[in-house]
Amino acid sequence: SPLVYPQETLMGKYGEEAKLIYELQDQGGELLALRYDLTVPFARYLAMNKITNIKRYHIAKVYRRDNPAMTRGRYREFYQCDFDIAGQFDPMIPDAECLKIVHEILSDLQLGDFLIKVNDRRILNGVFAVCGIPESKFITTCSTIDKLDKLPWEEVKNEMVGEEGLSPEAADRIGEYVQLHGEHCGVEPLASFLQAGQAGPVTQGCKVHTQLAGPFQENAQGEEPVSVGSVAGGGRYDGLVGMFDPKGRKVPCVGVSIGIERIFSILEQRVKASGEKIRTTETQVLVATPQKHLVAARLKLISELWDAGIKAEMLYKKDPKLLKQLQYCEDTGIPLAAIVGEQELTDGVVKLRDVATREEVRM
Amino acid sequence: SPLVYPQETLMGKYGEEAKLIYELQDQGGELLALRYDLTVPFARYLAMNKITNIKRYHIAKVYRRDNPAMTRGRYREFYQCDFDIAGQFDPMIPDAECLKIVHEILSDLQLGDFLIKVNDRRILNGVFAVCGIPESKFITTCSTIDKLDKLPWEEVKNEMVGEEGLSPEAADRIGEYVQLHGEHCGVEPLASFLQAGQAGPVTQGCKVHTQLAGPFQENAQGEEPVSVGSVAGGGRYDGLVGMFDPKGRKVPCVGVSIGIERIFSILEQRVKASGEKIRTTETQVLVATPQKHLVAARLKLISELWDAGIKAEMLYKKDPKLLKQLQYCEDTGIPLAAIVGEQELTDGVVKLRDVATREEVRM
Structure with missing residues (x-):
């Protein structure tokens, strides 16, 4: 979010504290x-x-x-x-x-x-010296060479020789250097x-x-x-x-x-x-429940996963439908669902579902 | 570094581009x-x-x-x-x-x-209702309870009963709740x-x-x-x-x-x-050389270490003394020095030195 706001955007949101809002407009004459x-x-x-x-x-x-x-x-x-x-x-x-x-x-x-x-600049000066450019012409030659981004070498050379009075030989020698792409740059x-x-x-x-x-x-x-x-x-x-x-x-x-x-x-x-689909979440596991009144079980499991450093999420609903929870995985690209139902709670296990293949293991 | 500066701090540093500096003072009448x-x-x-x-x-x-x-x-x-x-x-x-x-x-x-x-607020309202506080007194009771941060319960209770006209029984019941620290908060x-x-x-x-x-x-x-x-x-x-x-x-x-x-x-x-000393660097290895004219060897080795994901550093000097390089490790807490000398280059090995124990292995 931006750092600078129209004053009215911030005003009226903080009650008494609004007087602390930093208005740059009249900050005691400091020009900021x-x-x-x-x-x-x-x-x-x-x-x-x-x-x-x-x-x-x-x-x-x-x-x-x-x-x-x-x-x-x-x-x-x-x-x-x-x-x-x-x-x-x-x-x-x-x-x-x-x-x-x-x-x-x-x-x-x-x-x-x-x-x-x-x-x-030292390399450039060296190149110019080697090519026989007089020192007084280093700067103008520099700006002409700059035009190589937009113009072909021939036109740049013409400008050097015609407008700046370099000798064609000196220009040709510069031409050799500026067209070098190599591993030896000195x-x-x-x-x-x-x-x-x-x-x-x-x-x-x-x-x-x-x-x-x-x-x-x-x-x-x-x-x-x-x-x-x-x-x-x-x-x-x-x-x-x-x-x-x-x-x-x-x-x-x-x-x-x-x-x-x-x-x-x-x-x-x-x-x-x-056309690639980019996952916008790093979540590895969605903690899901298939029956009602199991929010506490989801909270317990997600807490254990977080403690183990596993990126897990759950829907912020008390009793979401299992289909909705699996759909959420597909929409956001979460690869695994950890499902705890009444049976799993009784058996002390978790059902781990691969969202893409629909394979399930109890563990 | 701060985001807002006295205008003169920024002026004169950018030449022609200075006109793009964002002076909030007179930004076209926008109040920011x-x-x-x-x-x-x-x-x-x-x-x-x-x-x-x-x-x-x-x-x-x-x-x-x-x-x-x-x-x-x-x-x-x-x-x-x-x-x-x-x-x-x-x-x-x-x-x-x-x-x-x-x-x-x-x-x-x-x-x-x-x-x-x-x-x-709903818990608080519930507590107040259970304690028999009339709804009209919820807000004043709230602000009185706020004073518990600074005053003992007895003084807060006196204010409730004396100034606000709560019954001593109601105040006592609130007293039980506000002194609860527990796992059952409803x-x-x-x-x-x-x-x-x-x-x-x-x-x-x-x-x-x-x-x-x-x-x-x-x-x-x-x-x-x-x-x-x-x-x-x-x-x-x-x-x-x-x-x-x-x-x-x-x-x-x-x-x-x-x-x-x-x-x-x-x-x-x-x-x-x-009194603990905190390392200010995460560098694991200092790449060092014991002789002159080996800057290229250091550059080659550090590049390999970086490619391998190892946090490595070297001194930005052409020919630093070995003692200076080891001293730098001790000063900054870098635990290892990887030393390449002429002999190591010939043998195709590196000497790895544990800075603290001074143990060395060739590898």
């Missing part, structure tokens, strides 16, 4: 704002608590003063799912762990093929980490790309992979903690944000397309 | 407020989505426009932890489940002895459920008490239990969903809120008092 992401709050938390070394994840809501567009996944209130590593460490080791985690998450979710784009710990972990998508993704904090891209499966847009993004923010510290002390940070809601909508579409 | 609890939002959610049957839990922050008093556990922003059962069911069955869940939570947390107070499914579950605290707690939505009380252990105040509370709110439904359709609801932060502070005090 809702959080925009989880990164700035994290950096502020580190600075305020003088924390110089931490690894954490955080799933929570953030707020945008924006016109919502549900169809394009734009909301005023939505979840972010971040993890971050803060501290003074040797270069690229925490960065590599971030990539590893993104790779694990996207693989475990079985989203299909995806591409992780890794950027480092960042040694990163590469060895990724190679150690696994061959495959993540190493392919380790390509030179122009975005500084590059989004991770998810491609739908198929002959010609169609991009469904970015589902994660991240990067370093070494200067942010210092902005909140009274003495400006810096804490290097690297982190990634997973677009959990976009991923959910991809998964939902996939499930809908496959 | 932060949520005060999780119950009203839940009821509104049910009404807006026409949900008539659901069971859920929710752990999230709520806001109070209040003067914070940290020492007394009063905050402007704090967590609530609620569970609720909504739907048209037979009387007392969902209520009993709520009590069962509270009992399980408080038992599992090993908070010590606790008392659950259960109230039902609410059949509730009692049988609780008896079925376990003898002990919860059944003792099933006493007649006067608060309509009574807090659950936690008593510190000892000869004379000292109350540390309420750690949970709950009750029915059958009319709330109807307030949000355009046609006033009602959905009966019952729910409980657990005072998770107060419980944490009780647990923290207990741990501090016991």
